Amino acid sequence: MNSLVDFFWDFAYYYPLFMAYLWMIGGLYYRFHWEGKDGRHYDNPPDLPHYPPVTLLVPCHNEGENVRETIDYLLGQAYPEFEVIAVNDGSSDNTADILDELAAEHLALRVVHLSENSGKANALRVGTMVSKYEYLVCIDGDAVLDAHATTWLMKHFVESPRVGAVTGNPRIRNRTTLLGRLQVGEFSSIIGMIKRAQRIYGRIFTVSGVVAAFRKTALHRVGYWSTDMVTEDIDISWKLQLDHWDVRYEPNALVWILMPETLRGLWRQRLRWAQGGWETATRYFKSMLPWRKRRMWPVLLEYSVSLVWSYAVFTIVVLWILGKFIDMPPQWYVPTILPGWQGIILGVTCLLQFFVSLSIDSRYESGLLRKYFWMIWYPLAYWLINVITIVVAVPKSIFSKRGSRAVWNSPDRGIH
Known part of the structure; x- marks a missing residue:
């Protein structure tokens, strides 16, 4: 190959190789420094010096098939004092009827009905405004929260007044297809590993929108969730950290979620993630330049x-x-995209990362290493779709109308 193509090729190869080892080192350090340091398991939470009351907040839009199970698990939290608030954001199915029925049965549940689809960020804002307590645990309307998750999340707020948010550990419920099995491995091998490493290196790119806890004082200082961003979770994570609040990751706070198991659903989800990352980075780029915001520089x-x-x-x-x-000019001619010896090294590194991360996460979910075989297909399936979604998302975001409210689009929740 020639020099220009060599530059692209070397960068395409060495960047994921470098990041894989960076994530592994950070993830392993997190595991042995913080995770399970006292030998506790997720179903054996620590004893807190005090238990501040908590609001469990669920924004809902067309969740008739799932919201009953979600609310039942929230009401079953092993935590001394809490309330549950469900915000029905203009659902067109039977979500409103189910929530009203549940509210009549359970005094701990309050329901807020919004007349039209105004978006998840606005639903979270409304729920926060009517909540009674300083601490919020926010989950999606199709998620199932582990009974001890609230205690694990609250541990960080009790420990430090600087903590503004804590993100939990999503686990995949539906895994009947190849895409489902790949996502089981992805959330352990990629997402979980990266969050552990980012926690070690200083700042977290984003809390998980499906499960995150917040200090209301911190939310008020930064103006709550932005209603015009397609990914409110990335946006609020950057806003809090730019305001010098600490955002943490708690792997023991488990939540079981439904994920897309069709290519169309996966494409829509990853395109939204990619667009949200670009929107957040461009909005807060200038805010991150001052020296006192330097801890966010590695994330950017x-x-x-x-x-x-x-x-x-x-x-x-x-x-x-x-x-x-x-006939391409010699400096732009690419004879092959088949990997040579670099591809072998990168493949071995990927498998090593998968093994390390699945081993770490196996304490939260038995049988994870059985998914190791399916992760062989991860680079082909997910690197490809992630590359394409970013390439599409950047111009889509640039030319999209700014300032308009981001509303709900019901996702593909897989085959379950």
């Missing part, structure tokens, strides 16, 4: 480099395809 740097990497990979593939049909 990692995101920016990953963005460039996606376009580099896309460029290599496009040049290779063009070279099959037209």
Whole structure:
């Protein structure tokens, strides 16, 4: 290959190789420094010096099939004092009827009905305004929260007044297809590992929108969730950390979630994630430049480099395809995209990362290592879709109308 193509190729290869070892080192340090340090398991939470009352907040839109189970598990939390608030955000199915029926049966549940679809961020805002307590645990309307998750999340707020938010550990419920099995491994091998490492290195890119706890004082200081961002979870994470609040990860706070198991559903979800990352980075870029905001620089740097990497990979593939049909200038000709010895090293590294991360997460879910075989397909399936979604999301975000409210779009929740 020539020098220009060599540059793209080397960058496309060395960046994921470097990041894999960076995540593994951070993840392992987290595991042995914080995780299970006292030998406790997720179903054996620590004894807190005091238990502040908590609001369990559930924004709902067309969750008729799932919300009853979600509320039942919230009401079963092993925590001394809490209330449950469900915000029905303009649902067109039977969500409102189910919530009213449940509220009549359980005094701890309050229901707020909004007349029209105004978006998850607005539903969270409304629920926060009517909540009685300083601490919120927010989950999606199709999620199932482990009985001890609230205690694990509250542990961080009790420990430090600087903690503004804590994100939990989502686990995949539906896994009947190849995409479902891949996501079981992804949430352990990629998402869980990255959150552990980011916690070690200083700042977390985002809390998990499906399960996160917040200090209301911190939310008030930063203006709550932005209603015009497609990913309210990334937005609130950056806002809190730019205001010098600590955002933490608690792997013992388990929540069981439904994920897309069709290519169309997966595409829509990942495109939204990619667009949300770009919107957040561009909105807060100038705010991150001052020296006193330097702890957020690694988050911005990692995101920016990953963005460039996606376009580099896309460029290599496009040049290779063009070279099959037209005579390309020598400096832009790509003879093959099949990996050589670098591909073998990268593949071995991926498998090592998968093994390390699945071993760490096996304390939360038995049989995880049985998913190891399916993770062989991860780079092909997910690197490809992540590259394409970023390439599409950036211009989509640039040319989209700014300032309009981001409303609900019912997701693909898989085959279950």
